[in-house]
Amino acid sequence: MSKSGVSTGFSINSFINQEEKTESVESVPQISTEKLPTNHFTDTDLQNEWNNLLKQLRQKDPVVFNAIKPFKLIKKDENIVQISFPSDSAKLEFDKISIEFFNHFKHKVNNHSIEFQFKKDYENLKTEIMTKRKIFEKFVEKNPLLKDLDDLMKFDLS
Numbered sequence: 001m002s003k004s005g006v007s008t009g010f011s012i013n014s015f016i017n018q019e020e021k022t023e024s025v026e027s028v029p030q031i032s033t034e035k036l037p038t039n040h041f042t043d044t045d046l047q048n049e050w051n052n053l054l055k056q057l058r059q060k061d062p063v064v065f066n067a068i069k070p071f072k073l074i075k076k077d078e079n080i081v082q083i084s085f086p087s088d089s090a091k092l093e094f095d096k097i098s099i100e101f102f103n104h105f106k107h108k109v110n111n112h113s114i115e116f117q118f119k120k121d122y123e124n125l126k127t128e129i130m131t132k133r134k135i136f137e138k139f140v141e142k143n144p145l146l147k148d149l150d151d152l153m154k155f156d157l158s
Contacts, residue, residue, distance in 0.1 A: 036112035043075040049105050057097070067093035072121075079113050084121040091118065133157045 050073050057065035071094065072084040085091045098116075106112050136157050140146045150157075 037110045038079065038113045039110040040078070041075075041109035041111055041114075045109055046073055046075055046081060046105070049101075049108060053097075053101055061097075064093045064097060068097075076117070079111065080115050080117060082117050082119055084119045086120075086122050088120070091120075131157075 050071075054065060054069065057068070067090045068085075070086050071090070074082045074084070076082045083094075085094065102114075102116060106114055136146070136150070136155070140150075149155075
């Protein structure tokens with residue numbers, strides 16, 4: 001008696017060949033805002049509220065602060081705000097406080113028809129750690145004589 005092949009529902013081949021499914025723009029679900037106020041707001045209003053949130057988070061929750069610090073908020077249209085984020089893990093940290101921030105901002109500017117769109121933008125938002133060597137190399141690009149000085153003096157740039 002031989003057993004027939006029982007499928008476990010997981011195939012290694014399909015997992016390896018599976019293409020990564022990432023959406024470049026996600027939208028937060030919105031409720032009906034037909035009868036709510038839709039006042040004008042500026043990009044300055046948006047940036048001020050974002051900076052206030054970051055100041056509060058720096059003291060209250062440093063983990064979330066460090067995760068969302070590189071986020072960029074841009075007013076795209078009259079009622080559309082695009083939020084660019086560097087990684088999915090950073091977005092998960094932002095999701096912890098996003099509802100509170102969105103509601104606060106909508107009440108602050110008295111516009112309840114604002115849509116927040118998310119865009120993953122790793123290349124423009126990555127932060128580079130500047131070592132002494134990298135700083136020196138940037139200076140060498142501006143002034144090549146510094147390279148000769150380094151060869152002569154043997155600077156310790158570790």
